[in-house]
Amino acid sequence: MGGDQHESGTRPSLRERKKLLTRQALIDTAEGMFAERGFDNVTVAEIADAVNVAAKTVFVYFPTKEDLVFHGEDEVLRTLVEHIRNRPAGHTPLDAVVEMLGQTMTASPLGAVTELERLHRTVGESAGLQARMRLMWERFELAVTAELAEDTGVPRYAPRPRIAAAQLVMIYRTMASPEAMTYIRTHPENRRNQAFDDWLAVARDMTGEGIADYARRER
Template identity: 35%
Template sequence: MTTPDKPGLRERKKQRTRTAISDAAIALFLERGFTQVSVAEIAEAAEVSKRTLFAYFPTKEDLVVHRMADHEQEAARVVRARPAHTTPLAALRDHFLDGLRRRDPITGINDHPAVITLTELIYGTPALVDRMQRFKAGGERALAEALRETTDAPDLTARLAAVQVIAVQWALSADNFQRLAAGEAADERYPGAVRDAEHAFDLLANGLAALT
């Protein structure tokens, strides 16, 4: 009699399959370009059926963007988890600066060749740029909801604040990545990235005083 898999084992198997599919897809994309690779070729390389592939990744773009999926609602999580008497903006500022210190790829200041190459793929592929815009919009909605839940800000204020915060974070990340893609090392860029982030959040603080 076969003993059923424990839930933890099943989840680990699913994660291994998900990782294998994504790794195979990204390797092909980096080798030949996003549009030149078919879903059938990815499934074959990952040794799964197309049906299995789509069960894990509903769209071709998700094969790449899922690597950043945890970041979509990151700002909202930071706002909800902030210490007592800490403003949302202060918590988000500290979190971004911490990401710079950790060389978190989402801040654009990680110069590992694989990170640079993957980011160049995203910026250079219109379908992925479009998917990232939807990713960004999801982050704005999540942050607006977190602001409404944890502050006295009206709905419009929360939505406008979320749009501005997320836009600033993306702009900072894009600036950092462009410098690294041009050859600047992450350690060289770090002091300037910190200055830029502090300046950007100071500007937000002056315009978003209602959240304090």
């Protein structure tokens, strides 16, 4: 969770390090409990007790119980928007998103798959977490819409930024889907990077070329 250095290069204080350790302990403990018993069968009080903190302390770090599952959401969104914003000359937002996803898998192929599978197992049939995940994707779309609108000099309510954002986030969303994870897992470990790239290539091609003629029924 950020290591021992701030972005400025200065070492965090002892208090800050303790806060980081407590936050990570809450995440690790919650994930273990959720995996064993299911999200809806675990209380915040039980998580707090296992980490030896007060229940109210949990809410200092995580405003809602659901935030213990989606604890990395802000960082993922920041990375997504920054990749689009900082793309080099000649690159499209589509290029930026595909590059970011490729880098994620290349950095830790097994870790990325394992983390996504953990998330899907935790969400499971929980209506609350399913709703929270839909809100996450909506939040991503709105943030990308705002970035594209500013980048192209049009209002946020203009159609192109919103539609483009929905398609860009759709690529991210499908790459994190259970179907994509199953597809990757069906390949030997030494072929999983390639399986990920294959799925991503299809997503890029179908988005880049448009889907106007996809699955058109014959007369």
